[in-house]
Amino acid sequence: MINDPEAHSETLTGVVLNGAHGIYDVHTGAGVLRCTLRGKLKKAFAQAQSAKSVNKSRPRYDKMLALPKSERIEHRDSSVNALPVRLSVGDYVKLHRLDSKTGLIDEILPRSSELTRKDAASTEKKPVQQTMLANLDQVALVFAAAQPQPHFAMLDRYLAICExxxxxxxxxxxxxDLPHEPYVGEAAALYARLGYTVMWTSYKTGEGVDELRQLLRDHTTLFSGPSGVGKSSLVNSIEPGMAIKTGLVSEATGKGKHTTTGSQLYPLSGGGWLADSAGIRALATYDIAPEDLAGCFVEFRPYLGECLYSNCLHIDEDGCAIQQAVEDGVIDERRYRSYTRILSGEER
Ligand SMILES: Nc1nc2c(ncn2[C@@H]2O[C@H](COP(=O)(O)OP(=O)(O)OP(=O)(O)O)[C@@H](O)[C@H]2O)c(=O)[nH]1
Ligand SMILES: [Mg+2]
Ligand SMILES: [Zn+2]
Incomplete structure (x- = not known):
C-alpha cells in the first residue's frame, strides 16, 4: 500500500484539526495529514473574502439608535454565503493524498454551524470575520471564579452569540478551589434559573471534570473564554495525553503559562471532538442584527411582540414590555444592562 502510487491519489474525507499560514493538519481515516489548499480553492477564497468585506459592513447599532424611533428600519442581511470564506478548524474537507504524510485539499464541505468573532485585525471600515470553530454544537464558556475575576457582561455577550x-x-x-466573591455564586444561580447548564470545576482538585467530560461525549465542543481562566488546563484533564494520540505537539497542552494561539481540535476517546482556543479579550456580536438581539436573551422572549411599537428595541420606548419586566424585577437588571451595552456597540 505504501509503495503503491495509486493509493496516494485516493480521495479522503477529513476534519481540519488546526491551521496556520495556509497549512492544515487534517484528521482522516488514514491518519493525520499535513495539507495545503488546491490553487483553485485559494483563488475562490480570496474572491469571496473581498466580496464579503464590501457587502457585509453592517450599520453600527449606535448609529441606528440615533435615528428617531419611527425611522428605525429593519436591517436584515440575507446574503448567506454557502461557501466558507476561509478554511477553519472543524471544517470537513475532501482531499487527496500526496504521500503518506501530506495531502491537497480539493473541496470544503458545507458547514452545519460555526462560531465567529471579529478578527483582531478587523477595522470598522473593513470588518473581518474569524471563525473560531466550524461544525460545532456546544461551547464551554469558561470563566474563572477568581484570578482573573469573571466579567459576566462578557458571558452575556457569549450567550447571545450562542443563541x-x-x-x-x-x-x-x-x-x-480559589476563594471567590459572592457575586460569582449569585450569577451562577441566575444562569441556572435561565435554564443554562452551569458547571463548577477545578483543574487543581479535579472537581467537576468527570461531569464536564460526560457533557462532551459525542458532541463537538469549543472551549472559549478569557485568557488565563484555565481552558487548556481543563482540556488536558478531560483528555490526558490527547495531543500524543493525534500525533501533534501543541503548545496548548503544555504545562505552565503557554498561551494558546488559534484553535486546535482534538478527538475525544469517548467519542466526539473538543477544541481549545485562544483567550478572548473583547467579543463583538458580529452577526446579530439589532432587532434580533432581544430574542437572544432567553428571558426576554415571553415579552417579544408585547411592546407598544412593533419595532421596539427596548431602550427608551414608551409601552415597552421588556423595560416593564425589568422594573417589575422579573428580568434581572444586570442582564438588561448587558443587552443595552451590546446594542450600543460596546465591545466587552
Ligand atoms: N487555582 C487554580 N488554578 C488553575 C486552575 N485551572 C488553571 N489554573 C491555572 O491558571 C493558569 C492559566 O491556565 P491555562 O489553562 O493556561 O489558561 P487558558 O484559559 O488556556 O489561557 P489562554 O490559553 O491564555 O487563553 C495556569 O497557571 C493554571 O495552572 C484551577 O482550577 N485552579
Ligand atoms: Mg490556553
Ligand atoms: Zn420593548
Whole structure:
C-alpha cells in the first residue's frame, strides 16, 4: 500500500484539526495529514473574502439608535454565503493524498454551524470575520471564579452569540478551589434559573471534570473564554495525553503559562471532538442584527411582540414590555444592562 502510487491519489474525507499560514493538519481515516489548499480553492477564497468585506459592513447599532424611533428600519442581511470564506478548524474537507504524510485539499464541505468573532485585525471600515470553530454544537464558556475575576457582561455577550448561532452553551466556572466573591455564586444561580447548564470545576482538585467530560461525549465542543481562566488546563484533564494520540505537539497542552494561539481540535476517546482556543479579550456580536438581539436573551422572549411599537428595541420606548419586566424585577437588571451595552456597540 505504501509503495503503491495509486493509493496516494485516493480521495479522503477529513476534519481540519488546526491551521496556520495556509497549512492544515487534517484528521482522516488514514491518519493525520499535513495539507495545503488546491490553487483553485485559494483563488475562490480570496474572491469571496473581498466580496464579503464590501457587502457585509453592517450599520453600527449606535448609529441606528440615533435615528428617531419611527425611522428605525429593519436591517436584515440575507446574503448567506454557502461557501466558507476561509478554511477553519472543524471544517470537513475532501482531499487527496500526496504521500503518506501530506495531502491537497480539493473541496470544503458545507458547514452545519460555526462560531465567529471579529478578527483582531478587523477595522470598522473593513470588518473581518474569524471563525473560531466550524461544525460545532456546544461551547464551554469558561470563566474563572477568581484570578482573573469573571466579567459576566462578557458571558452575556457569549450567550447571545450562542443563541443566535443555535449552539448550546455550557457555562463553566473554573478555579473553584480559589476563594471567590459572592457575586460569582449569585450569577451562577441566575444562569441556572435561565435554564443554562452551569458547571463548577477545578483543574487543581479535579472537581467537576468527570461531569464536564460526560457533557462532551459525542458532541463537538469549543472551549472559549478569557485568557488565563484555565481552558487548556481543563482540556488536558478531560483528555490526558490527547495531543500524543493525534500525533501533534501543541503548545496548548503544555504545562505552565503557554498561551494558546488559534484553535486546535482534538478527538475525544469517548467519542466526539473538543477544541481549545485562544483567550478572548473583547467579543463583538458580529452577526446579530439589532432587532434580533432581544430574542437572544432567553428571558426576554415571553415579552417579544408585547411592546407598544412593533419595532421596539427596548431602550427608551414608551409601552415597552421588556423595560416593564425589568422594573417589575422579573428580568434581572444586570442582564438588561448587558443587552443595552451590546446594542450600543460596546465591545466587552
Ligand atoms: N487555582 C487554580 N488554578 C488553575 C486552575 N485551572 C488553571 N489554573 C491555572 O491558571 C493558569 C492559566 O491556565 P491555562 O489553562 O493556561 O489558561 P487558558 O484559559 O488556556 O489561557 P489562554 O490559553 O491564555 O487563553 C495556569 O497557571 C493554571 O495552572 C484551577 O482550577 N485552579
Ligand atoms: Mg490556553
Ligand atoms: Zn420593548
Amino acid at each position: 443566535s448561532a443555535g449552539i448550546r452553551p455550557i457555562v463553566c466556572l473554573n478555579k473553584l
